[in-house]
Amino acid sequence: MWWLGLIFSIVLLTLAIPVIVFFVQIITSLFARKAPVAVAIPRPRLAVLVPAHNEGACILPTLHNLKQQLASGDQLIVIADNCTDDTAAHATAAGATVIVRDDDRRRGKGYALDFGVRFLERQDAPEVVVIVDADCLLHAKTLDILATQALEKNRPVQALYLMSSPEGAGLKAQIAEFAWEVKNHARALGYRALGLPCQLMGTGMAFPWELIAKANIASGHIVEDLKLGLDFAEQGKPPFFCPQAVVTSVFPLNTEGMQTQRTRWEHGHLGMIVKEGPAMIVRGISGFNVGLLALALDMCVPPLALLTLFAAGLAFISMILALITGTLMPWGLGILLFVLLALAVMIAWVGYGRHILAFSSLAYAPVYALAKIPLYLKFLIKRQVSWVRSRRD
Helix, strand or coil: CCHHHHHHHHHHHHHHHHHHHHHHHHHHHHHCCCCCCCCCCCCCCCEEEEEECCCCCHHHHHHHHHHCCCCCEEEEEEEEEECCCCHHHHHHHHHCEEEECCCCCCCCHHHHHHHHHHHHHHCCCCCCEECCCCCEECCCCHHHHHHHHHHHHHHEEEEEEECCCCCCCCCCHHHHHHHHHHHHHHHHHHHHHHCCCCCCCCCCCCCCCCCCHCCCCCCCCCCCCHHHHHHHHHHHCEEEEEEEEEEEEEECCCHHHHHHHHHHHHHHHHHHHHHHHHHHHHHHHHHCCCCHHHHHHHHHHCCCCHHHHHHHHHHHHHHHHHHHHCCCCCCHHHHHHHHHHHHHHHHHHHHHHHHCCCCHHHHHHHHHHCCCCCHHHHHCCCCCCCCCCCCCC
């Protein structure tokens, strides 16, 4: 029976890494300060890149919102990427500079952004480049904060990116919104309280020109933002989280679109964990690269639903083995990890989730996690590896 204990202990220790990282992030987030940003430099000249693939139905509010925050000398550039709708016409009418990209072979947001950066190279290059998705809105002064912080710190800067449920959405969408709040707000804020970087989140990202001009953006990766942030961390320029700058969006109303979006994000994330996670942790330790190590450990925290399934399943097995063997060790570790995770989720709900869903609704969370098992099985059987736009309507 000793070999069973050894194997199970290894599994539990592996699970302990993401659970402990998650727990520490949630606890430390409660002590993070959100003081106003002290601006020590003049506001730099910036260019806003808006990648857009068939976004004609939703891009106008984003462009009008951005134009309110532009200063003299700023540029607003829409990359109409492989569009078959009226995205370019709407963006032109709104006063944006529109560049059209048509390439059926190289599809995806990363290629579109690289196209935009290369366009800027041929112009009067800005001091800072800000990337905003075509369905997002910025809170007041967000562009000012992002631009000045990026130039002052000479690092990528990530705004707080939140997504809300569409009006009339059900409980499943509310739980997804809570999970998003935990991932993008609580966990990033916890790392910030520890002086650690955050992952890039895909929108509300600002880069000093010298950094973005040399970056490998056209990777074609399914989670290009996650990879880009890790690449910068390897170079000693890990992204900085700036919660005073806020970008918001809404989950797709279309059920198919929401499922496509979630599959792309979670399959891409899991693929990065499997393919890159252990090697990045080793490189972070061996190279004394604290930023890379921190982001690698953060990346190795799987989606909350999957982490919950793992922890609950191993806790159940631990209880059975403890009853069979008549001893609590090493099986007790599985129960302890589940308790830590459950406690962290409860604290996260108190701190960040009460405005999203009622306490009683948390009881549905295990059902929500179980309903996602087919998505995770699909990762093993038929993983999504290419970029697919999510239907929003």
